[in-house]
Amino acid sequence: MNKKRSPISIIIPVLIAAIVAAVAVVFVMKYEKTSAQTEPSFSAADAEGLNFITEMESVDTTPIEDRIFEEDNRQSVDELLAEFDSDPSAIWKTLKDYDTLIMGDSRAQCFLIYDFMDDAHCLVTHSTTIYKIEEYLPEVEARKPRVIVISYGINDTGLYHDYGVVNYMNDFAGLIEDLREVDPGVKIYVNSILPCLESEYERAPNWMVIPEWNEYIKNYCEEHEIGYIDATEICNQHRDLYIDDGVHLVEEFYPYWGALIAATIASDMSVAR
Secondary structure (H helix, E strand, O other): OOOOOOHHHHHHHHHHHHHHHHHHHHHHHHHHHHHHHOOOOOOHHHHHHHHHHHHHHOOOOHHHHHHHHHHHHOOOHHHHHHHHHHOOHHHHHHHHHOOEEEEEOHHHHHHHHOOOOOHHHEEEOOOOOOOHHHHHHHHHHHHOOOEEEEEOOOOHHHHOOOOHHHHHHHHHHHHHHHHHHHOOOOEEEEEOOOOOOHHHOOOOHHHHHHHHHHHHHHHHHHHOOOEEEOOHHHHHHOHHHEOOOOOOEOHHHHHHHHHHHHHHHHHHHOOOO
């Protein structure tokens, strides 16, 4: 695909060229005036002028143009969600095209169980916590995915009942750094902890803290430049898609969740080249 050049990306090199030309004209005029009177001599100011011209001519504007190009071609999450709504198959293709690896517990495992994703793009296990990440490190190192989406939490609320979300996130952050160490350059996203239905709070009071934990996790991710995917709204919109246990969700939910994940990643990273 030919690269579309924005007006700004054309103006920047022209502006630099104009500055160089203006400096050169001043320098030549000064040189000609000096030549008419006597043999030319170069002052410190003249040398500085020549250095400036040389430096400006060597300026590489490509990174600037690339940044402008990326902004011009990046689609918003809402635009991408609309596209996925009209072509749901594009959700899973997008995730695979970006070499996305989903890591998580039983609710993430359903991407695999319902055949939306495959073993090459999932490291998922039921009834587990963030500490499963440590066990998966050798596999991540071998695969070296471009993007990792992490979705744990509901079991961690019980594990950290006596320790709180601050200690949880500190431990979680350490595991994220371990992932980055075995896969340098990977883009990591943390998915919000999917809520359960309020009817289940009586049997598992720990789950009541999920909204509070999500707020803390979101703020932490934003402060530390970790991607964050907030699936709370789509869970609230599709409460009818929970199964009887009030925790897990039926197959029809996963295109909504998958579309949100894919749109968030593509909005951050997609550049048509």
